[in-house]
Amino acid sequence: MNVETIEDLFGYQLQHAYYAERTQLELLEELAADCDGDLESSLREHREETRDHVDRLEGVFAALGRQPRASRSRAVDGFAEAHRNRGDGPNEVGGHGDGSAPSVLETALLAERFEVRTYETLVTLAGRLAYADDVVEPLEATLAEERETRRTLEERERVPSVADPSSPEEA
Ligand SMILES: [Fe+2]
């Protein structure tokens, strides 16, 4: 699509967000299947929220009188691809120890940080365009959930679980 105006830019970001959310539905399922415990529950819970994210975006498209459309995002594809290509590591939470492949937690965090930035951009542009509540509110609601998920995952990154065999051990 031709991106010239702020409105175009919003539409472009919206299509990327739609692509990201639909990819997240698949990726969160795959990530959850590759871990266990609290991390698995968090990812499954967020996958349920992600269904709402897709619905909300469809509502935003409708409010703007548009058909929902997804624009492929290489950045989003990259997260899913890195996870799928990571091979069989020694554990599911902490990566391979050689720094070559992201762990489930790292991939999940990268995806959430990406979503937070995408929704921050959408909310900013929607404000600039003075869009009505039926556009702004769903975006803000999803942004709040993305931030909360990012916070939960960052907490987990800071305090590795006792059950996590990849936690650095004291020498
Ligand atoms: Fe989302």
Ligand SMILES: [Fe+2]
């Ligand atoms: Fe998310």
